[in-house]
Amino acid sequence: MGSAIWTDDLCIVSGDNRSWGDSNTVVELWCRSKQGHSTLLLVNGMRPYIEISPKDNGCSGTEEEIKQVLEISTVIDIQPPVIKWTSQGEAPHWRVLVRDTTVVSRLRERLRADWRVTSADIQFHKRLMLDLDLGPHIRAKGQILYASDGAPEEVRKLSPESEDALENILEIGGRGLYPVDIVMSCNAEDLETCEPFQTPFVTLSIDLETSIATNNILCAAVVIDRAGERTEHVYRGDERTEILEPICQLVREQDPDIITGYNIDNFDLPRILDRTEALAKKDERVDLFGWGRVPLDEKSRRIIPNRGQNRTWNISGRVPMDAWWQVRQTLRPERESLRFVSALIWPEDEDRRKLDVDSSRMDEEWASRPEEVIRYCLRDTHLPLDILQHLQSVQQKEALAAVARTSFSTAAIETTSQWIDSLVIRLADRENVAVPTTRQGRRGEQIAGGYVHEVEPGLRSWVAVLDFKSMYPSIMISNNICSTTLVDSEFHEDMEDDLVSPSTGTRYRSHKNRPGLVPRLLSDLMAQRDQYKAEARKARNEGNEQAAFLNERLQFAVKILMNSFYGVFASAFYRFTHKDIGASITEWARHNIRSIISDLGNDGYDVVYSDTDSIFVRTRGLDNAPIDKPDESEDSFAIWSQARSETISFGRRLAERYSKEGAELEFETAMSAFFSHGAKKRYVGRVVWPREEMLIRGYEVRRTDSFRLLTTTMTMLFEHILQGKQESAVDRTRKVIDRVRAGDIDIADLVISRSCKGKWNKRESKWDFSVYKNEDGLPYVRAAKQRIERGLGFTPGMKVGYVVSNANSSPMQVSAWLTDELGEEPPAYDAEYYAKRLATALGRITEAFGWSEKELLQGSRQQSLFDF
DNA sequence: GAGGTGTCCTAG
């Protein structure tokens, strides 16, 4: 081969590895370049390994024992031992180099009998990122093996003839001609991290319209988004030759990094797989669903997308990002149909949510007006792209990848423990700390969590709210909490400067003695976040909006990442966890907050409420100040204003008094009024600083399984209460209850919606709700069954809307809410049920002022007689 | 009707 060397800045989309030759492994990194070209890196020069160390009642590491391991046929070599830190003391660790990645899991299980096995369950492309200390954005130098017509001119000039290309790729362990713009061969040392940038990813969105009678695909639309530029593609006709095969070709030509759609995980992708299996013999299926970013080869299992037990699909080299899932996670809408969500995001835009096609009668619609169906299908293909754009999902995941130093794919579709692994393992390796495998097995006793202060029912005036900044991370930093600093009395002596948890006495080594890995990572992240914040501010001041957004996303990603640490370390199965770690973090938290509460109590202050890391304290001496903001012309305005500034300075004083090194108490808000009916995690506040707003927590208003009439009535009630107008609040509440009884209500305001689980039973071709102990005892499951019967889609975990039509029978009768999707008449509702539910929920609140639920139900008329 | 169980959803 010639010296066709090329250097490029790339973002790693996803990775995999392949064993080749006698004993080689090549890592495949699918990337998108800063300039927009798709590039596959084939990286050679790394050998898979696992590590072994002595085990009680097993091998101790004698020369003879090591020799025996070396004799195992899949073991290539063993490196001289390195002393590594383990939870049971320091021990020699031998790195066992293995033939290739295919033999790792069997060898691991075999060696486990006699050895402690570590660093033995890390995917090889992740291992490469860890060992080379790479993040997602890299500068790669390598030899051009192949360049398609889509590659830049200068790269094509470096590319060998195409016959040679295939041969060259195979020669270094590649699978064949990958469907990408550029294939490069690199050595491990040719890769390095570069500055994060915003990658011009290519996204493909797809939507199918299918027959209800036969499950066939009637038509499909695909929209490709190339850094904002969209192209549309429509398919109809023969399912195989005019729909699936051309779509497959399009995927391979256009080579998207991200696959999206609305509900693709549970609908479009499974349906395409089903139809592929029905239409084509095994060896022909690659032509229909060979979407993987690997060469067309019917023998490769990786070319056809698959889904194991996971929620998300595995599409080699690409990242499925279901717009439905993104919406759920970030917007938490009350209902999740594409129609409802479009209306939520673009309330002004009628076109985006018009119902031109009745999807429950798709076969008739397709027969009578196919053009409308296609138009509708095409619109629903654009919408997921609009949604991802609106939510900034892709950019946010890329920022997370940058700060967690993972591939885009790990940030976008893998789990929190994978993000933490990426940071912790690379530090552990650098510091010779052994990396245990993920624990399996049952979860034991639950650890105790945060402290929640009892709250008295009623209205309180002038309250300062304070909370600890990043409480759990701060506790982990200041007490040096880490599995590497935990003192296990079985293996370690106590030391004088150990940090000891307040009640159970869990001990950690001092920072001076042995700085923990996790505390160091966390304080680095805190500093990094401050830096991104500063850079965002600077960029904004300089008018550089793009840099401001980038830094804003990065600082937010750091926040998400920092907050994930506690949960992962408190989990039962994480590789670096110990049950005492999670328990002692929360123990310190409870101790800190309770001592402040009791201190304030001793000083005569009234602590109104507290939850985990927050404290609500009344300002003294303001009992007569008005809570409702008077008009500036009124005399009382000065009193209100004075009360506000006193509360602010009180809050600031408290923050100062109780902040200490590593536990910063921040003054968060000032409230002129605080109300709770006496239940923890449920309160309302009238915030007067730093903004003026009403803050509601926990109440039905916040819940997606409430109904809109309850939400709006309760909001009204709170507004009145916080203005001190209880009487008129009660009267208006009664009127609403009257209207429900009289049928003078928009039924859409009575829809209740809850998530419903379910599994597709392939054998019987129907949805299975047996995850529930008593499936028919749950209203939302009954509603889901009605939906399915009507030919509407169901996906596991989706929210199912319904209206209660008769609550006198047990179980109550419900009618699924199909109006969003089918535009049909709303069902009849049980007026007494809704009147009662309103009265119960609102009565809990009015009870605090002496109006019971019963009184609310009595109706507004008698009350009105007295009023007027 | 009280009390227990199962389930969802939220606060932090």
Added chain:
DNA sequence: TCAGCTAGGACACCTC
């Protein structure tokens, strides 16, 4: 949802 955590409120349903 083979992998972040606990505390807590509320509702429907079932049993006695």
